[in-house]
Amino acid sequence: MNNENNLQEQNRSNIVTINRNTKKPVTTAKKKRLKNAGLFTLFVGPVFLAFTIIVLVPFFTGIYYSFTDWNGITGQIKWVGLDNFKYLFTEDKQFQESFLLTTKYTIVAIVLTNLIGFGLALLVTQMLKTRNILRTVFFMPNLLGGLLLGFIWQFIFVRGFASLGELTGIPLFELAWLGDANTAFWGIVIVSVWQGAGYIMIIYIAALQNVPQELIEAAKIDGANKWQILRHITMPLVAPAVTICLFLTTASSFKIFDANLSLTNGGPFKSTEMLALNIYTEAFVNNRYGIGEAKALIFFLVVATISVLQVTLSKKKEVES
Structure with a gap:
């Protein structure tokens, strides 16, 4: 026991x-x-x-x-439902024109900024003695604020080009760059691309420096020329950088405001009023905050949708390449 x-x-x-x-x-x-x-x-x-x-x-x-008629000042807020959105799509012609103009500008700015940025990156990654100085010079416009940059270029377009036109007689410098709808649009494009290309260049430089030199040397030995190397070796390897740059330029181009405000302020006769400036004018100048917020909501949905689609398609091409 x-x-x-x-x-x-x-x-x-x-x-x-x-x-x-x-x-x-x-x-x-x-x-x-x-x-x-x-x-x-x-x-x-x-x-x-x-x-x-x-x-x-x-x-x-x-x-x-965006579903109210608030004017942004008083405390009286009335719910109006979808009336603001119906007004934008049926009666507000300026909003529709600004939307189409912004879309046109975005397409042009994306293409030019990426092409010039990639070209500058190819240039400064060559064995040049001045490549470091060139990188600094090309990137410097990005350090300036959009409003300041716009006012500087406004002086160049109005006074500088006029003086060059008198001295040289070249018709290009004698144009009323900011006084005509067509030339004012291209003036905004020039300033925006000049400012943004340097930043895009930095991203492409980082991608180009990661391309294995062994592949390029092997392609040269096999008899490939520069265009073939660029198309079949360099471009597929820098595809992730292209996706990033397309995303950045798409978002920044759609949201352009400061250069538009300082260069033309939407003129002449609202012919260069981009969407962001139109929203600002509606909300804070016309004191129709509810309609301005409705425009901003539509703007957000469009930019988000386009950005997601662009990134998705670019990623698929990266995998395919």
């Missing part, structure tokens, strides 16, 4: 020991998870709070105002 009792007591003590040993790792893992959650909250919490206050709250508040 004593032996049986001793065996039972030993079994009980073993069970208690096993239970204690199994509880310790569980308790330790739980403490570790709580610690990680606390650290995550400590570091991410303030950023998320700031993002919520600065971005999310105004965004959802703007969506609410």
Whole structure:
């Protein structure tokens, strides 16, 4: 009997020991998870709070105002439902013209900015003694603010080109660049491309420097010319950079505001009023905040849709290549 009792007591003590040993790792893992959650909250919490206050709250508040007739000043807010959107698509011809003009500008700016940026990247990645100076010179316009840059180019178009036209007699310099609808549009394009090409160039430089030189040397040995190397080796390898640059230029071109405001302010006779300037004028000049928010919501949906489609299609081409 004593032996049986001793065996039972030993079994009980073993069970208690096993239970204690199994509880310790569980308790330790739980403490570790709580610690990680606390650290995550400590570091991410303030950023998320700031993002919520600065971005999310105004965004959802703007969506609410887009269904009202608020003028942006008084406290009287009336719910009007879809009336603002019906007005935009049926009666607001200036909004429709600004949308088409912005689309045209975006297509032109995307193509020119990427072509010039890639060309500059190819230039400054060659074995040139002045390549570092050229990189600095080409990137410098991006450091200037859009408004300041616009006012500088406004002086160049109005005074500088006029003086060059008198001295040289070249018809190109004698044009009223900012006084005519067609030339004013191309004036905005010139300034925007001149400013943005340097930034795009930096991205393409980083991609070109990662192209393996062994592949290029092997292609040269096999008799490939520069165009064949560029088309069949360089371009497929820099495809991820092309996706990034297309995304950046698409978003920035659709949202152009400062250069449009400082160069032409939408003139002459609103012929160069881009969508962002049209929204600003509607909300803060005409004091029709509700309609302005409706335009901004449509603008956001269009830009988001185009950006997602562009990135998706570009990624598929990267995989195929």
